[in-house]
Amino acid sequence: MSQTNRSIWVFADYRNYFQNRVTLQLLAKANDLAPALKAEVCAVVFGYEVDEYVAEYIAHGAHRVLVVEDASLKQYSVEKYTILMQNLAGEYRPEIILIGATSFGREFAPRVAKRLGTGLTADCIGLEITEDGNLLQIAPSFGGNLIAEIITPQHRPQMATVRPGTFQEIPHDNSLRGDVVRLPIPPKLPKDRLQLVAYERQPAREQRLEEASVVVCGGRGMGSKAKFKKVFELAQLLSGEVGATRPIVYAGWVNEDALIGQAGKNIKPQILFSFGISGAIQHTAALAGADFIIAVNKNPNATMMKMADVAVVADAGQVCAALIKGLKERIQTKADYAD
Ligand SMILES: Cc1cc2nc3c(=O)[nH]c(=O)nc-3n(C[C@H](O)[C@H](O)[C@H](O)COP(=O)(O)OP(=O)(O)OC[C@H]3O[C@@H](n4cnc5c(N)ncnc54)[C@H](O)[C@@H]3O)c2cc1C
Secondary structure, three states: OOOOOOEEEEEOOOOOOOOOOHHHHHHHHHHHHHHHHOOEEEEEEEEOOOHHHHHHHHHOOOOEEEEEEOHHHOOOOHHHHHHHHHHHHHHHOOOEEEEEOOHHHHHHHHHHHHHHOOOEEEEEOEEEEOOOOOEEEEEEEHHHOEEEEEOOOOOOOEEEEEOOOOOOOOOOOOOOOOEEEEEOOOOOOOOOOOOOOOOOOOOOOOOOHHHOOEEEEEOHHHOOHHHHHHHHHHHHHOOOEEEEOHHHHHOOOOOHHHEEOOOOEOOOOOEEEEEOOOOOHHHHOOOOOOOEEEEEEOOOOOHHHHHOOEEEEOOHHHHHHHHHHHHHHHHHHHHHHHO
8 A cells, every 4th residue: 555645544443343333434434524635545454353344344435444463453452452553654644543432442542642643532523624624623522512623733643533323324335345455463562461351242232222213211310220220121112222321321220332422322213212311411412313302300491301392290210110001001902902
């Protein structure tokens, strides 16, 4: 590969591949940005036995895939991956590096930026190219109360992390073609100072939260982890997915991948149930795509209640339980009728 070609790089994060499509979403965005810079789109893959991913990235718009493959890269290692990215970026000088704001991306990206002596905008919700060819990085700031537009005019590469669900991936297309460039692993990669004790892939969701047509979302007003189970039960009865606010994720009532908001996912369901949620901007910023919102809150003046199409002033747990009971009765009646 020529060192003089302009390129936009997307770091390949495939740990939870089938749940987490952020790499594909970034490839789509990189394809949007590339014509303005006359740049090619490269996926950068580190790992072992990664051919399946390489093919998938080409089918989703990568013009080129840079692969460093070695058994020692099988597990994600922030130290090794940082040095590999630093070496490659130093050699090939990409214009832009995009990284998913996953838990790994969030620890990896700042390390790479520091080593390359460039800037990094975290958690971007928009990316554009300015008239003079800089990457305009649009990101919430000051706790989500302001939207900042940031450029990095003096340094290259321009680096940004992007939250999963922000951009739409290009549909899989087997007719797309791309080059695969296999690069050797440097002889002197440092030994990991961290030792991985165990590795467990999260169980797959039924469907992706970002794509679900029904989302049942719970907040602190649900009261406790035990009571929050009703949110799961209702979501299951409605063939929907569970979402949550940040305090719920921090309390460990749900996994981080259920977080909706500035630090989590954007959703666009046809129906959103919102139980015991105040409606802080960091949460509601991710709900713009919801068609119909039903909110339950004790406080009629909560922002979430004002945003809702139907606002029910009541105890969230009780309404959730009543809906579950009603749905179960309907299902039973239908079953009896069918018999
Ligand atoms: C940089 C930053 C990023 C953030 N990112 C996110 C993010 O991505 N997503 C996110 O969600 N938050 C995020 N937050 C946190 C956010 O500001 C709010 O604190 C959070 O959304 C509030 O969650 P909540 O609505 O569950 O809790 P609360 O604000 O405590 O609201 C609880 C609601 O439940 C109601 N209630 C209480 N009891 C009952 C009951 N029995 N029945 C019915 N209603 C009841 C109350 O009236 C209240 O409205 C972020 C904050 C910062 C600073």
